[in-house]
Amino acid sequence: MSAPGPQLPLPLAHRAAQGRxxxxxxxxxxVAVTWIDRWPDWPQPxxxxVGPAGSGKSHLADVWRSKARALPCEAQALRKEDVPELLxxxxxxVENLHQLRDPEALFHLLNFARETGAFLLLTSAESPAALHFPLPDLMSRLNxxxxxxxxxxxxxxLLQLIAKHFADRGVHATPTMLEYISNRIDRSAHAARDVVQRIDMHALSHGKRLNMSVIRDVLNAPADAG
Incomplete structure (x- = not known):
């Protein structure tokens, strides 16, 4: 009789800690954290x-959204007729400004926010000056x-992020483990979250506690494994 193979881990709900x-x-x-913390004492509304993928823009925007009781909106879905309801x-x-499809809708949003005294937090992978929207007045406002x-x-x-993601899953990782992992992944929040998920799932599926052997198995696995 053959030995049982690895078990598939149950898809238990996992909620990462996302507060301030x-x-x-x-x-x-x-600097960005200080700016969010000082709201509503902003010089402009x-x-x-701005930051690359994995830099924490969305997490920090969520922190401000909770603090300001703000609504969320994806830039690519922004429509002029929705502006009053959104504010x-x-x-x-407004997330992912670099994916904006309707510059006129954003210009209307900025005007409506000014008229009503509303606050706006925009996130983008590129600086406003690099976006080159076709409306000069809009570009002037953004700049x-x-x-x-x-x-x-x-x-x-990066070390702190990896440790946090393990802690969110109720797993303790030693400093040696954290350093080993951080030296072998891309320097981004997404990479930290992804590698912890893969390591934890691998450990669960094999009925093992976190150890260096489990970590090496995951990090040394071929990219298309699994």
């Missing part, structure tokens, strides 16, 4: 968070808005 107290601060994001709470997060840069996680932040 869970947002890890380092030199790569400290519009701010732009019902006098605060709005005048304070732009806060987030950078890819530095070494210390």
């Amino acid at each position: 107290e869970d947002f890890l601060v380092s030199d790569s994001n400290a 519009v701010a732009v968070l 019902a709470t006098k605060a709005l997060v 005048a808005a304070p732009t806060v840069q987030l950078h890819a996680p530095d070494e210390m932040l």
Whole structure:
């Protein structure tokens, strides 16, 4: 009789901690965090968070959204006729400005926000000046808005992110484990989250506790394995 193979882990619900107290601060994001923390004491009612994928823009935007009771909106879905409803709470997060499809809708949003005293937080992978929207007045407004840069996680932040994702899953990783992992993945929040998920799922499916052998199995596996 053959030995049973690895078991598939049950798809248990997993909720990452996403509050302000869970947002890890380092030199790569400290300025942006300070800017969010000082709201509503902003010099202008519009701010732009700019950073590469995995830099923490969405997490920080969620922190502000909770604090300001703002509604969420994807830039590519923004429509002029939806603007009054989107600003019902006098605060709005517009994610992924670089994917905007309707510049006139954004210009209307900025005007309506100014008229009603609403706050806007925009996120983008590119600076407003690099977006080159065809409306000069819109570009002027965006370029005048304070732009806060987030950078890819530095070494210390990457270690903290990996440790946090393990802790969110109720798993303790030693400093040796954390350093081993961080030296072998891309420097992004997405990579940290993804590798922890893969390691944890591998450990669960084989009925093992987290150890260096489990970590090596995952990190040394072919890219198309599984």
